[in-house]
Amino acid sequence: MRKYKGNVTTPVGFFASGIYAGIRKEKKDIAIVYSQAPCVAGGTFTTNRVKAAPVVWDMEILHNGQPKHAVVLNSGIANACMGEQGKEDNYRMAAKTAGALLISPEQVFTASTGIIGQPLPMDVIEKGIAAAADQLKSEEEAGKDAAQAIMTTDTFCKTVACSFMDMDDEVEIHLGGMCKGSGMIHPNMATMLAVVTTDIAIDEALLQEAVSAVVADTFNMISVDRDTSTNDTFLVLANGMAGNKKIEKKNKVYDDFVRALFVVCKDLAKKIARDGEGATKLLEVKVRHAKTKKDAVLASKAVVSSNLVKAAFFGNDANWGRVLCAMGYSGAQFQPEKVDISLVHEDDEVELVSKGMALAFSEKEATEMLSHEKVTFVINLNDGYEKATAWGCDLTYDYVKINGDYRS
């Protein structure tokens, strides 16, 4: 398996574009991802009770029996909490895209991100969609344009690609992805907006199974601010153009595909965590030797989600008491007096806690370790064989600044 630079246009037969329509100020704001060949699709969506219009639409058309061809996305306005008008505007987005690509609206997924409670400027959007459809290209640059068009407070553009060989059929299968993150990030089903394309030929039910499995250990394990958005959407489109024998049951190629999808999603998820609003670094929390998977998940997510841990992390303070405290209220079952905690960066390790009690570690060494751009806490519960890893970021002045003044 090979992971490399690339994006949604990396797999064979996918086209993309990202243009400036005028929803936002001086920033690309509409993207289209398109496959001429019909695709099967998989997806997961926000669990928030308040769902944006595009989420409702995507859930409706996913697995409706029709082949899919495109995703149209906009940044700037979320099209959430807009009632009937929101639904109509969303349908017009799908219909406009479908008209330009000579397909039907039910073959087009939609996604919006930005401010809640404002109407989409439909004139601007429809002109933008026409322009974006005109500019669809299969070049890497076009995929990058699309990834840029969905950014909001993101500070860098998030894409990745990966491929592996199907030895039986002697074909290479590609995956490419893009996503946006930043704020309102505590996915509980899917992430903000993420689109992965692949040229694999696969049965739609199996694709959905792979998507659901991979999301649980990747996008669902990150948190920027514990706020599960109204718009979280993760979509995978598979157009079968790699030329492999269509996967109809779980075999070696399927396993390889799940692994590749995991690599792509983990990469995107970590990029979202690293680029959390105002963040200066990536926090990784590995919980090991938990009694159950659920305990490992609860404990690791509570630690990356704790404001106090995140603020200490920003201040390069090895405040492990807050780590243990967060685990304590997480709902995870564990014995505090069995817990070991270490701080790890590359080959270095500082042991902070052994059997639930402080070790005499060098504060200087710990602070130095915490000052790196990526830091890992390894937490050993010494209570079983299950594990989980969660990702988050530090809580900084800039988070407050960005969110104290987002709408203006």
Added chain:
Amino acid sequence: MRKYKGNVTTPVGFFASGIYAGIRKEKKDIAIVYSQAPCVAGGTFTTNRVKAAPVVWDMEILHNGQPKHAVVLNSGIANACMGEQGKEDNYRMAAKTAGALLISPEQVFTASTGIIGQPLPMDVIEKGIAAAADQLKSEEEAGKDAAQAIMTTDTFCKTVACSFMDMDDEVEIHLGGMCKGSGMIHPNMATMLAVVTTDIAIDEALLQEAVSAVVADTFNMISVDRDTSTNDTFLVLANGMAGNKKIEKKNKVYDDFVRALFVVCKDLAKKIARDGEGATKLLEVKVRHAKTKKDAVLASKAVVSSNLVKAAFFGNDANWGRVLCAMGYSGAQFQPEKVDISLVHEDDEVELVSKGMALAFSEKEATEMLSHEKVTFVINLNDGYEKATAWGCDLTYDYVKINGDYRS
């Protein structure tokens, strides 16, 4: 019923002291609250799986059949995650207090707050306890000293008193309270440290019932940072010196007492929320017309706990989309398309949302309203007859500053 300035020494027969022992730098750090007359007690404690030694001790001795006489409290070090040594040190705190007051250690509650994972400096503590026991007084000033001694990052001292007439017995019954809050505040059972004294004569089981009922609607409805501490402790001591006929069953005096206890606890809880670390104002969220009480509680707590809502509140931004989003992931059952949201300050009201959709409100007016020191969101679910109110504060640069550098 009368609410007024006062504290734990307001009820008849209670003594207090707060002194500087040397655990902290230039700040009072040990407090004792004492009643010569034997007390019945009620209490609630943190639900965090990681419980500090004093919490474990208090849970052990509460309702052990022995009359209670005192609470000893220290700030600076939390005595949490210290294993056997923590237990021993805690017992020595109780024993030293008991020795000075000629009672048994099992009649003394303990409470600690501060840094997790450091040992108590027992020399300093024991000398401090002796000094504090020497200085016990029944004057208001002494109660204030005690309240000051338990402050950590609190910016003001939190006390209140209240009294009501028992008309049958023609006696006045008093309640007095103190607490400390600030960070790691998301009580789920009790609050950080809070002590309420009262001179009512009451059966211990009834007192506990009153305590549990009142906590649910007061201390358990505040959040500063969603971090439930290892040390949360709320204790009520009742010494019977008001001279009323002892309450053995629920009658009018009992109901009046519950109301008075509610007034005291609500006052203290709101002070904690208002004085959250780095906070500049109090956020009150009233959820009305919910189908069930649980839905009202979940929705209101999610809103006051949301980092995004709190940051918007700091920025005086009437970002109601974040309010609705937080309700959406709270787990509360409600119909988004039925929800009304208003911003209320004293007699002014700005309607933001009607039936789940944006109203055309004046941003200027809303911003002006949000700039007050206390702001209320009234959220009407239009779905039933239950309600709940939660309190929180804004998320500011100073929260990050304080918590990025707490231990140094």
